[in-house]
Amino acid sequence: MTSPATATGPRSAVPSGAGSAPDDAALVVNGLVKRYQGRAVVDGLSLTARRGEITAVLGPNGAGKTTTIECCEGLRVPDAGTVHVLGRDRRSGAAALRTRVGVMLQDGGLPSGARALEVLRHVAAMYAAPRDVGELVDRLGLATFARTSVRRLSGGQRQRLALACAVVGRPELVFLDEPSAGLDPQARRAVWDLVRELRSDGVAVVLTTHLMDEAESLADVVHVVDHGKVIASGTVDALLVSAPCAGTETTVRFTAPPDFDTAALTAWLTAHGVADATVTAGRRTLEDVFLDLTGRQLR
Template sequence: MEVRDLTRVLGGRPVVDGATFSAQRAEITCVLGPNGAGKTTTIECLEGLQRPDGGSVRVLDADPWHAGAAHRARVGVMLQDGGLPQSVTPQRLLAHLDRLYSGTTLLAELSEQLELSPFARTPVRRLSGGQRQRVALAAALLARPDVAFLDEPSAGLDPHAQREVHALLRRTADDGAALVVTTHSFTEAERLADRLVIMHRGTVVAEGSPAQVSAGSSLEQRYFELTDAAAA
């Protein structure tokens, strides 16, 4: 996956302004940045949900805006708000997705790993925020994607569930997938990331391994140094 000189203008204002970074197979790339940094817009361009105004994005060697069903079947997506239908139960939703993928999914494994059984027959609209997160993550990883874009996958989860989600993401990457995770948590980024990307005001102000980005400081300290310098 590659982003090169990406620009996206919304309401006459550049939301993404020349962002460049990449993500590799078998790695977890964590994207950090304050609200309004352009993270979600960049990820939606990579998902094919928004069309870039300039530059380019490539996912699995294809332009996601023009990509067809075969490409989309290889890409997992967990949106910022979950994107789940509200009246259906997790059991019916995931079973439907399983049929779309001809029953070759990780349905049983994910249901167990994410502990979905206790609320599998409860309509999505009645689930807690953390329960919805687990269902959305299961839907994103169900078809063994080659690339997955996960927006705040552990938000709203208790510490035990966070640990289980992090272990699941690591196993998924170790199996060869490229995972791109947006997060506001320095702890999560330090625990998960093989590669870090820090965005501010639509640009990438740092990219590299956690050690390279931190440069001998804590990630939190380095983050504020970089974003404060970019804002000056």
Template sequence: MPATELVEHAVEVTGLVKRYGDRAVVDGLDLVARPGAVTAVLGPNGAGKTTTIECCEGLRKPDGGAVRVLGLDPHEDAAALRPRVGVMLQDGGLPTGIPAAQMLEHVARMYADPRSLDELTERLGLASFGRTTVRRLSGGQRQRLALAAAVVGRPQVAFLDEPSAGMDPQSRHAVWDLVRELRDEGVAVVLTTHLMDEAEDLADHVVVVDGGRVIAQGSVRDLVSSSDDRTLRLDAPAGLDVAAITAALARPGIAPLDVAEVSPGAYTVVGAVEPSTVASLTAWLAERGALATRLTVGRRTLEDVFLDLTGRTLR
């Protein structure tokens, strides 16, 4: 009987602690990932998510807490887990001196029942650079090759670190289709990503990490539907007075709207956005001779939730 049928959670992390010197990079973190589901681990740079995943992969030994993958300790039972776990590292972790196709063939020979190399080559568009040495591949090409190497052995658990980073839209969607297929085959997929649309599109469960701890988790719907807030997005001249806009949109007895210039000329208004909000904003702009070139109102996105939880300060 496959191990994924013997354990409720394919990955289970309890009270994980990992220190570098006197600093706890991971500080009492709990996380679970189910078979047949995509678990997205999100967090700003330095939040502890990559260290957490490396402990799950057996690449780092925890200083406290417990980590179990398919019911086994990834550090002590590495040999038993290796044929059953696929790993795609953030930097690829690939040998650089051999052609891409040869590298994938070598990895496939390590498994008893590998996926069809022809199928993977076609699905991920590897044929166009199969004879090129890994060191000469573009970033997106390396990512596709690393993903193929991670899944060629038909893993029960796949750890994918930034699986579509640096890819063009066509490649990104091919990767997403493969991730969905893995989930439908019963694989527990754990991915880390900075692309909120990737997490929103793929994840069955989202875990937000900051300061070495889980600060929020749930389905995408649960996280984005936690309030009745909406987000108004606006393109207008850069450098508008955000404090003045906030004051112009204020209504007695209602919490202030959160107005921000997220990039030069791109503004968001988050909160209880109503038709009167749009009218007041466009009137404020008209009085100053400013023109809105794009204005949309929609539900809060996962990116909105992420920024609310982790802040807008650069790390």
């Protein structure tokens, strides 16, 4: 894989969808449609991911998120719309993109009979200028299971091996599917540090995760997908202040000093005719926004 481009800083809020592609766009999806048995699982979806940024694509089960990413990775063929990766059409430019794009699948996609270190070395040998295998082994703690076959690895160990395989070729764009799934806190911190390093090196990182704290900690831009469309996009901070709140009640948010008395405020509201006033202390999170946007019902 070629060397990554120069890093750029985080972006401010962007509207839902992709619009015109910026000069530093590594991934541009426009009007993507994918149908199964006549039903549109992805329905005119558009989004953009830039170099030197971590872009999180979030959505509940069945929202079309996974199908979208699989179309971007070249694992599925869209029924309509376009996907451009590193300036090339995803379908016609597939051969040229193989050495420039890294993919980490949640199920690993790794040969079950091979030993972990053998797999990583084999993948590294496919590239002209791969990362140092020993460095990745140390960074991700692979040494403890280097001689263990993939089929005998725990879920978290497979995730770390899959991440190493996805980045060993120095990709310009990398797709990471649930990179922290099954990891203990120490391993998760190591993974997050590596992902942030990729961003600093100018790599475009597209992250899919069900862990809202992971997206909130890592992402420069978040796209929330539901019913096959992007329903909200922006920085985490922009989404925290702009996303609608569930229900019909009026919600007022403000920053209070550490010694603020919530009980006194509740009493004051009640005395001034605000029935059933509830004062909740705490910071609004990306999970709150996600639930407000996509609902709280199980799917």
